[in-house]
Amino acid sequence: MTRPRVKICCISSVEEAGIAIEYGASALGLVGHMPSGPGVIGYELINQIARIVPPPVSSFLLTSETKPLEIIAHYKRVNTTTIQIVDALAEREYGIIRSALPNVKLVQVIHVIDDNSVKEAVEISKYVDAVLLDSGNPNLPVKELGGTGRTHNWDLSREIRKSISIPLFLAGGLNKDNVKQAIEFVQPFGLDLCSGVRTNGKLDKGKLRDFFSAIG
Numbered sequence: 262m263t264r265p266r267v268k269i270c271c272i273s274s275v276e277e278a279g280i281a282i283e284y285g286a287s288a289l290g291l292v293g294h295m296p297s298g299p300g301v302i303g304y305e306l307i308n309q310i311a312r313i314v315p316p317p318v319s320s321f322l323l324t325s326e327t328k329p330l331e332i333i334a335h336y337k338r339v340n341t342t343t344i345q346i347v348d349a350l351a352e353r354e355y356g357i358i359r360s361a362l363p364n365v366k367l368v369q370v371i372h373v374i375d376d377n378s379v380k381e382a383v384e385i386s387k388y389v390d391a392v393l394l395d396s397g398n399p400n401l402p403v404k405e406l407g408g409t410g411r412t413h414n415w416d417l418s419r420e421i422r423k424s425i426s427i428p429l430f431l432a433g434g435l436n437k438d439n440v441k442q443a444i445e446f447v448q449p450f451g452l453d454l455c456s457g458v459r460t461n462g463k464l465d466k467g468k469l470r471d472f473f474s475a476i477g
């Protein structure tokens with residue numbers, strides 16, 4: 262089994278970016294404005310961090326925009342390598358984003374809730390470069406789009422992984438104690454986490470070290 266790539270999310274400073282890369286992150290998550298969640302930072306800071314991320318490490322803008330032109334406008338303020346769309350794109354208009362930003366990778370978040378999540382992932386995998394399976398509930402009055410610290414039903418995640426042919430990231434409540442089991446059970450291309458490597462909201466070097474050791 263190939264060792265999964267790791268994306269460290271909720272990066273909130275240039276210093277945290279450097280620490281995450283030093284400990285082994287392949288990608289950094291930079292959270293734009295959201296209806297809820299712990300990791301939100303402003304445009305200027307996202308842009309500042311994205312500029313110092315060295316190749317081959319990727320920088321992901323997390324956007325909660327759901328219309329292509331708004332996603333494109335959000336992206337143009339920050340210039341990351343990748344856009345992580347954390348809410349559903351109503352009309353599946355990925356082509357508009359592709360035409361405007363041909364060199365930017367698109368990752369669509371699927372909130373793993375029930376059997377419909379499997380159908381949704383299979384359908385969306387035709388349009389994007391990777392899917393990212395997270396916990397949360399976009400149907401709540403205040404949408405919960407990620408950063409929950411909770412795991413979800415990995416049976417469904419595994420079914421999705423077997424049903425699609427593009428890379429899949431697993432997120433939601435991952436930490437040093439459950440990551441080995443997550444890798445063995447779901448066999449994702451990548452892992453994505455926020456709260457599992459933080460203490461009081463700050464990136465914790467001890468937790469980072471333990472998490473990367475647990476992956477092996």
Ligand SMILES: O=C(O)c1ccccc1N[C@@H]1O[C@H](COP(=O)(O)O)[C@@H](O)[C@H]1O
Pocket residue numbers: 269270271290292295297298299300301323347395406407408409410411432433434435453454455456457
């Ligand atoms: O972190 C946030 O603020 C956030 C808000 C809205 C959508 C996604 C968000 N973060 C993503 O959630 C995953 C999982 O977080 P956790 O490990 O369960 O705490 C995280 O990796 C980000 O991609």
